Amino acid sequence: MTDEQLMAxxxxxxxxxxxxxxSRHEKPLWNFVRRFVRDAAxxxxxxxxxxxxxxxxxxxxxxxAKLSTWLYTIARNLCTDHARHAGGRTAVSLDGGGQGSGRxxxxxxxxxxxxxxxxxxxxxxxxxxxxxxxxxxxxxxVMLPEEQREVFLMREVMDLPFAEIAVAVxxxxxxxxxxxxxxxxxLRVALGEFRDVAGDGLAERAGQTT
Amino acid sequence: xxxxxITLRLVDYLYGELSSADRSAFDAHVAGCESCGREVGSMxxxxxxxxxxxxxxLAQTPPAQVRAVVLAAASAAQKDxxxxxxxxxxxxxPWLLPVFAAASAITVFVIAKSVILNPEPLMxxxxxxxxxxxxxxxxxxxxxxPAQSKPLTEAPMESxxxxxxxxxxxxxxxxxxxxxxxxxAAEGRADQSRWxxxxxxxxxxxxxxxERADRDERGEREADSVAERSLSxxxxxxxxxxxxxxxxxxxxxxxxxSKGRNQPEAPLSLVDLMRKAxxxxxxxxxxxxxxxxxxxxxxxxxxxxxxxxKARLATAEHNAYRR
Numbered sequence: 001m002t003d004e005q006l007m008a009x010x011x012x013x014x015x016x017x018x019x020x021x022x023s024r025h026e027k028p029l030w031n032f033v034r035r036f037v038r039d040a041a042x043x044x045x046x047x048x049x050x051x052x053x054x055x056x057x058x059x060x061x062x063x064x065a066k067l068s069t070w071l072y073t074i075a076r077n078l079c080t081d082h083a084r085h086a087g088g089r090t091a092v093s094l095d096g097g098g099q100g101s102g103r104x105x106x107x108x109x110x111x112x113x114x115x116x117x118x119x120x121x122x123x124x125x126x127x128x129x130x131x132x133x134x135x136x137x138x139x140x141x142v143m144l145p146e147e148q149r150e151v152f153l154m155r156e157v158m159d160l161p162f163a164e165i166a167v168a169v170x171x172x173x174x175x176x177x178x179x180x181x182x183x184x185x186x187l188r189v190a191l192g193e194f195r196d197v198a199g200d201g202l203a204e205r206a207g208q209t210t
Numbered sequence: 211x212x213x214x215x216i217t218l219r220l221v222d223y224l225y226g227e228l229s230s231a232d233r234s235a236f237d238a239h240v241a242g243c244e245s246c247g248r249e250v251g252s253m254x255x256x257x258x259x260x261x262x263x264x265x266x267x268l269a270q271t272p273p274a275q276v277r278a279v280v281l282a283a284a285s286a287a288q289k290d291x292x293x294x295x296x297x298x299x300x301x302x303x304p305w306l307l308p309v310f311a312a313a314s315a316i317t318v319f320v321i322a323k324s325v326i327l328n329p330e331p332l333m334x335x336x337x338x339x340x341x342x343x344x345x346x347x348x349x350x351x352x353x354x355x356p357a358q359s360k361p362l363t364e365a366p367m368e369s370x371x372x373x374x375x376x377x378x379x380x381x382x383x384x385x386x387x388x389x390x391x392x393x394x395a396a397e398g399r400a401d402q403s404r405w406x407x408x409x410x411x412x413x414x415x416x417x418x419x420x421e422r423a424d425r426d427e428r429g430e431r432e433a434d435s436v437a438e439r440s441l442s443x444x445x446x447x448x449x450x451x452x453x454x455x456x457x458x459x460x461x462x463x464x465x466x467x468s469k470g471r472n473q474p475e476a477p478l479s480l481v482d483l484m485r486k487a488x489x490x491x492x493x494x495x496x497x498x499x500x501x502x503x504x505x506x507x508x509x510x511x512x513x514x515x516x517x518x519x520k521a522r523l524a525t526a527e528h529n530a531y532r533r
Contacts, residue, residue: 015284022281026277027269027272045524052283052521058287085494130266134267156260162225177221181253184257
C-alpha cells in the first residue's frame with residue numbers, strides 16, 4: 001500500500017493505516033530531526049509535532065503530492081524554525097505552582113550518539129575503526145551549515161530524490177545538488193583529518209583523498 | 211567535458227543522474243585527467259562511508275513514547291475526521307448551497323424573532339462566557355448562579371443538535387451581542403473558509419486554514435467521550451490528571467458538576483482558551499502555554515482534543531523548565 005493510500009484510509013477513519021504510516025516514516029524522520037537539533041528531548045518533541053500536524057491536517061489532505069514530501073517538509077520546517085528560535089530565546093519565568101520539574105528528562109541532554117551504541121562484536125579492531133569513522137561523520141554532519149545539512153540528511157537519511165528536496169527546501173534542483181557537493185566536501189575533510197591521525201592502516205580504508 | 215564540468219556534474223554522477231551521453235563524456239574525461247580521477251574517487255569513498263555510517267551504526271530507533279502520544283492523538287481525532295470529512299464533503303456539493311442558505315435564513319429568522327421578542331435575558335448576561343448564551347437551559351443556570359461559569363462541555367448540547375444550526379446561532383449571537391462583534395467576525399471568516407474548496411493538505415498554508423477551521427469547530431462540538439475512553443495517556447506522565455478540579459466550596463460533587471465550578475474570576479471560554487493556548491504555543495511562550503494547557507485539561511477533561519493538549523503541554527513544559 002502506498003503512503004497516499006494509507007493516508008486516504010486514515011481519512012476514512014482507519015487508525016491502523018495511520019499506525020502503518022508512523023511505522024514507515026518515524027525512523028527516517030527521527031534520524032533527520034535527531035541530527036538537525038542536537039538535543040534529544042527537543043528532537044523527540046519535534047518528531048511528535050510532525051505527526052500531530054499530520055493528524056490535524058488529515059481532513060484537508062488531498063493526494064496532490066507525495067505524502068513523504070509533505071511529511072519531510074513539515075519536519076524540515078519545524079527544525080529550521082526551531083533553529084531560528086533557539087538562539088534568541090530568553091528564559092521563561094515560571095509562574096507559581098510549577099509541578100516538580102515537568103517532564104523529567106534527566107540524562108537526555110545533548111546526546112553523543114555513539115556513546116550509546118555498543119561496539120559490535122567480532123573483529124574488534126575493524127569494528128572500532130568503523131565506529132571511529134562513524135563518529136567522525138556524525139560530528140561532521142552536525143557541524144555542516146544548516147542548508148547543507150538538511151540536503152544531506154534528506155538525501156541520505158530520508159532517501160528523498162533531489163527534485164523533492166528542492167520542493168521541500170524551496171530551492172532549485174541545481175542549487176540543492178551543489179549544496180550536496182559542499183556537504184560531501186566537508187565530510188571528506190573530516191574523514192581526511194581522521195586518516196592523518198590514525199595512520200596507515202586506516203588510510204587504506206578511508207582512501208587517499210589528498 | 212572540462213574539469214569545471216566534472217565538478218558541476220559530480221553529484222549527478224554519484225547519484226546516477228547523468229544521461230548516458232553525459233555519463234560517457236564524464237567517464238572519458240575522468241579517465242584521462244589525473245586530478246579529476248582523484249577527486250571523483252575520493253568523493254565516491256566519502257559518500258560511501260557517510261552512507262554506511264548513517265544507515266548503519268548511526269541509525270537510531272525513535273523513542274517509543276512518540277508513537278504512543280501520536281497514536282493517541284490520531285485515535286482521538288479519528289472519529290472526528292470521519293464525521294467531518296463526510297459532512298463537509300456532502301456540504302460542499304454546489305447544488306446544496308441554495309438549500310443550505312434557505313435553511314440558515316429560516317433558522318436565523320426564527321431565532322432572531324425570539325431574541326427580539328424576549329431580549330431581556332440577553333441584556334443581563336454580562337459574563338464573557340460565550341457558551342451557548344441563547345440556549346434556554348443555560349440561561350436558567352446563569353440566572354441561578356450569575357457569578358459562576360459553566361464549562362462549555364457541560365452545556366446542554368441537545369439544544370444545539372446540528373453544526374449548521376450552531377453556526378446560525380453564532381451568527382445571530384454576533385449580531386445580538388455588541389461585545390462579541392470581533393469574535394463573530396472571526397467566526398464568519400471560518401465559516402467562509404468552509405464554503406471554499408478545501409485546499410490541498412500541503413505545507414503551512416493548509417495547516418493554518420485547517421487550524422482555523424479546527425479551532426472554530428472544536429469549540430462548538432460535544433466532548434467525544436467514546437474516543438477518549440479508548441486512549442492511553444501513559445505517554446504524558448507530567449500532565450495533571452484529567453480529574454475535575456475540586457470545587458472550592460463544600461458543595462457536593464453532583465452539585466458542583468451541575469452548576470459549574472466556582473472560579474474567582476470569570477474564566478475564559480473553551481474557544482478563547484484554545485486560541486490562547488495555540489497562540490502561546492506557536493509563539494513559543496512556553497510558560498504561558500503550560501498554564502493555559504493545564505487550565506484546558508483541568509476544566510475540560512472530557513474534551514476530545516485532550517490527547518493533543520497533553521502532548522503539547524508536555525512539549526511546553528519541557529521547553530519551559532529547560533530554560
